[in-house]
Amino acid sequence: xxxxxxxxxxxxxxxxxxxxxxxxxxxxxxxxxxxxxxxxxxxxxxxxxxxxxxxxxxxxxxxxxxxxxxxxxxxxxxxxxxxxxxxxxxxxxxxxxxxxxxxxxxxxxxxxxxxxxxxxxxxxxxxxxxxxxxxxxxxxxxxxxxxxxxxxxxxxxxxxxxxxxxxxxxxxxxxxxxxxxxxxxxxxxxxxxxxxxxxxxxxxxxxxxxxxxxxxxxxxxxxxxxxxxxxxxxxxxxxxxxxxxxxxxxxxxxxxxxxxxxxxxxxxxxxxxxxxxxxxxxxxxxxxxxxxxxxxxxxxxxxxxx
Amino acid sequence: xxxxxxxxxxxxxxxxxxxxxxxxxxxxxxxxxxxxxxxxxxxxxxxxxxxxxxxxxxxxxxxxxxxxxxxxxxxxxxxxxxxxxxxxxxxxxxxxxxxxxxxxxxxxxxxxxxxxxxxxxxxxxxxxxxxxxxxxxxxxxxxxxxxxxxxxxxxxxxxxxxxxxxxxxxxxxxxxxxxxxxxxxxxxxxxxxxxxxxxxxxxxxxxxxxxxxxxxxxxxxxxxxxxxxxxxxxxxxxxxxxx
Numbered sequence: 001x002x003x004x005x006x007x008x009x010x011x012x013x014x015x016x017x018x019x020x021x022x023x024x025x026x027x028x029x030x031x032x033x034x035x036x037x038x039x040x041x042x043x044x045x046x047x048x049x050x051x052x053x054x055x056x057x058x059x060x061x062x063x064x065x066x067x068x069x070x071x072x073x074x075x076x077x078x079x080x081x082x083x084x085x086x087x088x089x090x091x092x093x094x095x096x097x098x099x100x101x102x103x104x105x106x107x108x109x110x111x112x113x114x115x116x117x118x119x120x121x122x123x124x125x126x127x128x129x130x131x132x133x134x135x136x137x138x139x140x141x142x143x144x145x146x147x148x149x150x151x152x153x154x155x156x157x158x159x160x161x162x163x164x165x166x167x168x169x170x171x172x173x174x175x176x177x178x179x180x181x182x183x184x185x186x187x188x189x190x191x192x193x194x195x196x197x198x199x200x201x202x203x204x205x206x207x208x209x210x211x212x213x214x215x216x217x218x219x220x221x222x223x224x225x226x227x228x229x230x231x232x233x234x235x236x237x238x239x240x241x242x243x244x245x246x247x248x249x250x251x252x253x254x255x256x257x258x259x260x261x262x263x264x265x266x267x268x269x270x271x272x273x274x275x276x277x278x279x280x281x282x283x284x285x286x287x288x289x290x291x292x293x294x295x296x297x298x299x300x301x302x303x304x305x306x
Numbered sequence: 307x308x309x310x311x312x313x314x315x316x317x318x319x320x321x322x323x324x325x326x327x328x329x330x331x332x333x334x335x336x337x338x339x340x341x342x343x344x345x346x347x348x349x350x351x352x353x354x355x356x357x358x359x360x361x362x363x364x365x366x367x368x369x370x371x372x373x374x375x376x377x378x379x380x381x382x383x384x385x386x387x388x389x390x391x392x393x394x395x396x397x398x399x400x401x402x403x404x405x406x407x408x409x410x411x412x413x414x415x416x417x418x419x420x421x422x423x424x425x426x427x428x429x430x431x432x433x434x435x436x437x438x439x440x441x442x443x444x445x446x447x448x449x450x451x452x453x454x455x456x457x458x459x460x461x462x463x464x465x466x467x468x469x470x471x472x473x474x475x476x477x478x479x480x481x482x483x484x485x486x487x488x489x490x491x492x493x494x495x496x497x498x499x500x501x502x503x504x505x506x507x508x509x510x511x512x513x514x515x516x517x518x519x520x521x522x523x524x525x526x527x528x529x530x531x532x533x534x535x536x537x538x539x540x541x542x543x544x545x546x547x548x549x
Contacts, residue, residue, distance in 0.1 A: 028353070251432055251451075254394060254412070270393055271353030271374050284391065286412060286431050288469075289451055 002162075002175040003029025003148040003268045004255075006236045007276075008243040008295060011262035012142070014277070015043065019139030021276065023131055025265070026146050028272025030127050032175075033148030036161040037130045038122035040113065040171035040238060043141030047088070047119050052077065053095040054119040055102050056165075057109040058158050060087035067105035072098070084123040084133035085158040086112065095168045110196050112158075113165035117240050120171060122161035142297075145238050147173040159197040164205035169240035172208060174201040175253040175268060176232035184228060204229060208237060219294035222246040226290065234287075236266055244294035251289035258282040264295055321345040321368075326354055334358070338384075341365050353393065358386055364403075378405045381422060397424045400441055413450065416443045419460070425514045432469075435462045438479050444514035454481055455491065463510050463529075465519075473532055477539075481532040482507050484525075495535040503531055 005025040009015055018041070026037075041047065048054040061067075065080040068089060072078070075098075078091040087109075091098055095114040102109060113120025121134040127148045131137065136146075147162035154160045163171040181203040185195065193206045204225060211221035218237060222244055225235075234253040235246045245266050247255055258265045258273050260282040267273050273284070287293050322343040324334045327350040334348060338361045348369040351357050358367050359379040369377070372390035382401040391409040400419040407415075410428035417433065419441030426434075429447035438457035448466035455471070457479035467485035474491020480503070481494075490496075504526055512520040519525045 251413070256412075269353060269374055270372055270391070271355075274352035274372070286410075286450075289432060 001032050001150045002173075003032030003272070004146075004173050004175055004234065004236050004266065005029055005268075005272050006143075006145045006173075006238065006243060006245075006266045008143045008238075008264040009141075009262070010260075010264065014262060015142055016140050018044075018141045018144050019135075019137045022139065022144045022146060023137045024275045025267060025272045026127055026131055026136070026148070028274070029146075029148050029268055032268055033150045034126060035151055035156045036122070036124045036149045036158070037127040037147060038120065038149075038161040038163050038173075039131075039134055039136055039144065039146040040118055040120045040163045040165065041136075041139045041141050042115075042118045042143035042169075042238065042240065044119065044139050046140065048090060048115065048117060049077075049092075052090050052092050053098040053114065053116050054088055054090045055095065055099045055111060056086050056088050056113040056120045056122075057102060057106075057111050058085055058087075058122070059109050060089075061106050061108060064089070064102070064106050064109075068098075068101050071101035071105045083121050083135070084125075084130060086121045086123060086134070088119055088121070110159060112196070113163070113171070115165075115169045115240070118165075118169050118171070120163060120165045122158045122163075124156060124158055124161065143238055143243060145171055145173055145236060153177050153201075154197060154199040160199050162201060164199070164202045166202070166205040166209035167212065170205065170209055170212065170237070171239075172201065172205040172235060172237045174204060175234045175255075176248070178204065178229050178231035178233065180230040200231075204233075204235065212239070217294075217296075218242050218244045219292050222292040222294070226292065234268070240297075242294060242296045244292060245287050246292045247287050247289055249290040255287050256284060257287055257293060258284045321347045321366075323347045323349065325349040326351050326357075331356055335360065338365070338367065351390070355393070358384070361386070361403075372409070381405060391428070396426075397422070397441075400424065410447070416441055419443075423510075423513055427515075429466070435460070435479070438462065442510055442513075444510050444516075446514070446516070448485070451488070452491070454479060454494075457481075461506065461510060463507060463514070465511075465516070473534075475538055476532075476534045478534060480506075482510075482529045483532065484528045484530075487530075487532070490532065493535045493538045494532055497531045497533045499529070499531045 076092045081088045123130045162173040178200040181200040185203045234255040345366045351371045353374040355374040361384040362382040364383045367386045374393040376395045378386045383403045387406045392411045394412045397405040398417040400422045402422045404423040406425045411426045411430045413431040414433045416424040420439045424443045426445045430449045432450035434449045434453040436455045438460040440459040444463040451469040452471040454473045458477040464483045468487045470488035471491045473494030508520040
């Protein structure tokens with residue numbers, strides 16, 4: 001059992017409330033995964049200013065700021081923020097360059113996310129305590145995801161917490177377990193992918209990332225995932241461009257989607273959606289087995305995907 | 307009629323109200339397990355789990371909103387109405403009484419239920435009536451995939467469509483579907499509609515609140531019956547050489 005929430009705001013007027021709405025939603029999934037948690041936030045310009053990159057890492061040593069600065073002497077406004085086990089490094093550069101500089105400066109770190117509009121946090125412990133570490137309640141932005149984990153496939157540590165963020169801006173959270181991930185992992189490794197954990201979900205994230213890099217859109221990448229992966233899954237995948245939900249053919253892992261003119265939300269259980277503004281006017285439905293549901297950001301902003 | 311109206315009003319006036327925005331589900335359920343009133347109203351359920359589970363007295367319970375997992379589970383004798391949608395496992399293992407969901411129901415509605423009537427006025431999701439053991443389920447909308455899996459006894463009426471895998475490995479439950487059916491599950495077959503089947507279908511529709519339809523021959527004529535092909539009942543020696 002794991003818990004998932006995701007919120008995609010169509011109405012820019014709600015963006016100041018992203019974190020407070022997500023904190024309320026999070027309370028509805030704590031019982032599903034009390035051992036660890038993680039979040040991804042999109043569009044919080046206080047955390048990731050325009051023209052900046054954010055790289056999230058685990059195991060950042062003391063003095064990481066100076067070490068990264070030494071790698072990037074021309075880069076302005078380098079900042080380091082500790083949030084529990086996660087350390088977020090931001091600077092006025094692009095995400096790939098910053099991530100490489102961080103890894104060169106401190107080889108012991110593990111990069112858990114990078115983005116130019118998004119930031120990822122992960123940790124072990126009670127989800128509400130972690131939400132405080134991540135300053136979730138004060139987050140702003142246009143999209144957010146959170147996951148509470150009840151570990152099954154690999155150890156309870158920050159590496160095993162979701163989301164898995166492979167590639168710039170991609171975040172994937174999973175309720176379920178994959179059974180053939182080891183074979184797919186070997187194929188991806190053969191193609192050059194590197195892995196940060198022994199977790200089954202990371203393989204799905206790397207798979208989706210490879211498909212997006214090859215030119216698929218999010219929906220096509222998830223259709224390909226559903227064809228290739230065996231096992232149980234409800235997935236919520238977000239990028240800088242969109243928001244998508246996929247379930248396996250057996251669909252024993254729960255999922256509820258609510259669509260409102262002001263927002264699209266997904267959660268493992270209705271109680272996580274019950275307090276959203278206007279929930280009783282929203283179209284609330286269960287995604288069908290074996291189907292992919294996707295919203296592109298431009299559709300969402302213009303309301304084209306009604 | 308006048309007496310009945312008076313009784314209803316009296317019942318309604320004495321209804322005990324539990325507001326789940328103020329009270330937790332344990333407090334509600336411990337009252338419902340040893341009821342001091344005949345009639346209850348539950349407000350602001352907001353997707354809470356196990357609302358009115360394990361009730362075993364002849365009481366009326368009206369839930370004003372959406373509920374989470376296992377609402378009205380194990381129900382005996384109580385009459386429970388959910389004025390909203392229900393999460394997974396509504397009325398699972400019901401023994402008697404009735405449960406009515408005014409909106410949609412999530413997966414495994416009425417799972418393993420032994421008796422009583424479950425009415426879903428909207429749609430039911432996957433695995434509706436899985437391992438049904440004798441209860442009746444009437445769904446006014448559609449039902450999801452893998453419904454009536456290994457259903458042993460009882461009846462399922464679907465006024466809309468049924469998705470793939472209907473009645474896989476079914477035993478002696480009887481299924482009536484008015485709309486389309488996806489792929490039938492293993493050993494589930496269409497069966498002849500006899501007068502006795504038409505009669506029980508009409509009775510179930512009437513009990514579910516569709517009295518006009520129950521009296522409408524054209525409407526009843528739109529239903530088809532499904533049940534077990536009885537080829538999976540026993541292991542046979544035919545394939546013993548394969549093992």
